[in-house]
Amino acid sequence: MVALQLGGAPAATLGEVKNRADLIIFWGSNPAESHPRHFTRYSGTAKGRMNPNGRKDRHVVVVDIRKTPSVKYSDEFIQIKPGNDYEVFTVMRMIANGHIPDTDMVGGIPLQTLIDLVERCKKARMGVLFFGQGITETKGKHQNSTAIYQFGKDMTKHSKFLTLPMRGHYNVVGSGNVMCWQTGYPFAVNFGKGYPRFNPGEFSVVDLLLRREPDVAVIVAAEPIDHLPYAAAKHLENIPTIVLDPRKTLTTKIAKVIIPVKHAGVSVEGTAYRMDHIPIKMQAVLESPWPKDDIPLSTIINRIKKIRSEEKKTDGGKAA
Amino acid sequence: MEIKGILNTARTLKQGSTMHISKDSPEYMKAIGYIGLCEQDMMSIEVSENDEVKLASETGELVMKVKKMELQEGSFFMPLSYLANRLVSAETHGTGVPSFKDTKVIISKL
Numbered sequence: 279m280v281a282l283q284l285g286g287a288p289a290a291t292l293g294e295v296k297n298r299a300d301l302i303i304f305w306g307s308n309p310a311e312s313h314p315r316h317f318t319r320y321s322g323t324a325k326g327r328m329n330p331n332g333r334k335d336r337h338v339v340v341v342d343i344r345k346t347p348s349v350k351y352s353d354e355f356i357q358i359k360p361g362n363d364y365e366v367f368t369v370m371r372m373i374a375n376g377h378i379p380d381t382d383m384v385g386g387i388p389l390q391t392l393i394d395l396v397e398r399c400k401k402a403r404m405g406v407l408f409f410g411q412g413i414t415e416t417k418g419k420h421q422n423s424t425a426i427y428q429f430g431k432d433m434t435k436h437s438k439f440l441t442l443p444m445r446g447h448y449n450v451v452g453s454g455n456v457m458c459w460q461t462g463y464p465f466a467v468n469f470g471k472g473y474p475r476f477n478p479g480e481f482s483v484v485d486l487l488l489r490r491e492p493d494v495a496v497i498v499a500a501e502p503i504d505h506l507p508y509a510a511a512k513h514l515e516n517i518p519t520i521v522l523d524p525r526k527t528l529t530t531k532i533a534k535v536i537i538p539v540k541h542a543g544v545s546v547e548g549t550a551y552r553m554d555h556i557p558i559k560m561q562a563v564l565e566s567p568w569p570k571d572d573i574p575l576s577t578i579i580n581r582i583k584k585i586r587s588e589e590k591k592t593d594g595g596k597a598a
Numbered sequence: 599m600e601i602k603g604i605l606n607t608a609r610t611l612k613q614g615s616t617m618h619i620s621k622d623s624p625e626y627m628k629a630i631g632y633i634g635l636c637e638q639d640m641m642s643i644e645v646s647e648n649d650e651v652k653l654a655s656e657t658g659e660l661v662m663k664v665k666k667m668e669l670q671e672g673s674f675f676m677p678l679s680y681l682a683n684r685l686v687s688a689e690t691h692g693t694g695v696p697s698f699k700d701t702k703v704i705i706s707k708l
Contacts, residue, residue: 280693311611343606344675345668360604360673361700386670411608415698419691446609466694482694504621504680507696509657510688511680528621528680 280420280478285427288434289442291554292319294404297326298438301402303339303395305426306363306412307444308346313553316444321408322351328403339395342412356395359386361417367425370396374432400436410444445553448543452551487513496578497521498571499542503528520578522571537574540566599643600706603672605655605685606699613677630682633705634667634675643707654704658684661708674703 295302302321309316318324322333329335340352349355358366362385369384373396382389399405407430413422423443430441445451454464461467463476466483479485483502486492487510495514499522502511514532521533524541540546545566549557612629619625633653635645645651645664653660653674660681667675676682678698686701 308608311614312609314611343670343673347611357670359670360606412606412699415695416700417697419693419695419697478694479690479692482690484688484690484696485694488688504617504683505678506683507657507686507688508680508684510696511683526620 280423282423282427284420285424286431287427287442288430288440289554290440291556292321292552295406295440295442296320296324296329298328298404299402299406299440300329300335301337301339301398301405303341303399303405303407304348304352304444305341305407305409306343306414306416307408307410308342308348308412309408309444310346310348310351312410312446313444317348317351321406337398339398356387356391362386363413363416363422364418364425366392367422367429371425371429371432374400374429374436399433399439402437402439404438404440405433406440406442408442408444411446414443442554449550451553451555452549452557455551455555484510487511493517495519496575497523497529497533498575499523501527501529503532522574524566524568538568539571539574540568542571546570600704601639601642601672602702602704603639603674604699605653605674605676605682605701605703607676607678607682607686607701608699610677613679630677630679631663632665632676633662634665634669635705636669636671636673637666638671639669639674639705640664640666643705645707650708652706652708653685654706655685655687655701657687657701660684674705 322336322338325332338352339354339356340349341356341358343358343360345355366385366387369379370392372379373393384392407426409423409426413426414420426441430439433439457467458464461474463474466476466478466481468475468481475481484506490513494517497519502514518534519532520535520537521530522537522539523530524539530536542548543550543560545562545564547562548560550560551557610629616623616625616629633651647664647666649664650661651664653662669675685703686696686698688696690696
């Protein structure tokens with residue numbers, strides 16, 4: 279998200295990828311395990327308007343620090359040293375702009391391999407670089423993604439070229455979209471002063487928990503006890519937590535209050551966003567006795583408002 | 599006898615599918631409860647597959663079974679989970695994102 283703000287993004291939908299792309303690069307992404315249907319529906323074997331033969335019409339490259347299960351579905355595997363992505367992308371941008379550095383290896387990759395890869399990107403009918411958390415959760419973080427977006431923009435001088443993040447977790451894109459059009463910011467939004475403020479590192483959940491700032495937590499369809507570093511997540515064990523979830527999780531185990539809710543997209547209809555920001559209408563397919571997430575949340579909000587207004591009346595408007 | 603390297607935590611198909619059974623299930627525990635090492639690193643600390651090793655980072659310590667994997671020397675692998683997250687630092691360096699793939703770890707034979 280931050281990289282998107284810094285670098286801009288040449289993007290398109292996955293339908294365009296399926297129909298037009300003849301070069302697919304997965305960088306720090308392992309779709310065989312993280313997005314098992316991506317390859318068959320959009321980026322590998324899927325047949326499209328300009329790719330009538332599916333897999334045969336595409337060249338697939340995997341760049342990773344390890345030989346992931348995705349490698350066996352690729353035409354080319356390039357192994358990079360951990361934490362060297364920014365360096366490699368900087369050199370690829372140099373090559374793209376006609377400067378060849380005086381070295382044989384960059385980030386564990388032979389220079390000639392990078393020259394060949396850049397050439398392949400330039401000549402592609404449509405190239406797509408999908409990048410995953412192997413980029414964003416290692417040394418360099420969002421600056422790696424920024425370098426990728428900038429490389430993508432360089433490539434658009436020569437061919438149609440897209441740089442797309444492999445967003446994970448059901449409807450994480452929806453969360454970012456709604457936050458953006460409601461507050462102007464995609465995540466790490468603080469409403470403490472009565473208006474939205476944005477500052478990753480200060481208002482992001484891991485940082486808040488590590489500093490032990492929250493004295494109560496409402497957790498909706500998230501699993502911080504399993505998914506966050508324990509050094510941060512353990513603070514949740516010491517404060518009151520209200521968890522809204524249709525299932526028993528490690529986080530419901532430490533919750534002070536558990537409110538079972540309908541499973542979004544299974545027992546309640548709504549909209550979920552695909553990783554390419556396409557909103558998908560979801561139908562309810564199973565009955566559930568529990569309420570939708572918004573019912574307990576609005577009940578809590580209304581109750582707080584009522585208590586606040588009663589407090590105001592009793593102290594003559596002195597309380598904030 | 600110890601080796602130093604970088605721990606990479608990531609999704610695996612088994613981790614992703616067994617977590618929907620239950621996070622208490624033996625299937626999930628089997629899917630998340632190992633440390634992947636390359637053959638050279640296993641030889642350096644003289645361990646075989648399924649031997650237990652001690653992992654230590656700045657944040658925490660764990661004892662895990664060894665699984666042989668195709669990795670670079672000094673690059674270790676664990677499926678993402680609350681176990682791996684005992685080792686991952688919560689420091690985000692102002693980005694909001696922890697370094698799930700960049701944790702310095704020392705592995706020693708038990």
